[in-house]
Amino acid sequence: MRIFLLLFLLFPLAELAVLIKVGSSIGVLPTILLLIISGMAGILLLRLAGFATAWRARERLARGELPEQEMLQGLMMAVAGGLLFLPGFLSDVIALLVLFPPTRRLFLGLVGRRIERQAQRRRAFEDDIRQRSGEQPANHRPNVIEGEWERRDK
Known part of the structure; x- marks a missing residue:
């Protein structure tokens, strides 16, 4: 539990440090444009992942199977879309790792x-x-033990 608290506190600081480094390397305007583009891609991905996951789960349910794999994949895609929507480059890298099929x-x-x-x-x-x-x-x-029996009185 403590590790999650530590990550929760350190992740924004790391994101801010990377943003400052990238902003100083390529400039403020290109950095802001990259953040806006990644946010828009995240919103689009959330919508597409939701529809695709619902469609695949519905197909599996129609065949009488449980769609556990599709649900996990949809959850991973939603997490990736949410990470892309967050402003920052570290979250974008993690999202791209989740989106890449072998790592997913x-x-x-x-x-x-x-x-x-x-x-x-x-x-x-x-x-x-x-x-x-x-x-x-x-x-x-x-x-x-089930069986048949017959009563025979003599």
């Missing part, structure tokens, strides 16, 4: 594995609590 697949793999580990950890924790309390799961049924 890498990020999706990392996020997917993290989600899977979290789900397994939660499942193991819930099973442990049930076992300690002696409670049976809601879908637990006794072992029943």
Whole structure:
């Protein structure tokens, strides 16, 4: 948790330092134009990513499949669009890394594995609590062997 607070405080300072460096290298007007263009690209990307993700998810749902991959990809595209919309060049570089398909697949793999580990950890924790309390799961049924029988009285 502390690392996120530290990043939250340091990221704007790093963005400001890069903006000052770029502004002093290429000039103020080109720097402002680059920031405006990247912001407009971010807004466009947010709109396109939303529509494309909704379309792919709808297709998967129509086939009776869960669109978890499409939802994660749409979330990554939305994050990239938001980062492009933020003024600054560091956020733009991170957004471009997320947009580049090979690195996006890498990020999706990392996020997917993290989600899977979290789900397994939660499942193991819930099973442990049930076992300690002696409670049976809601879908637990006794072992029943079905068969046919016939009564024969002699």
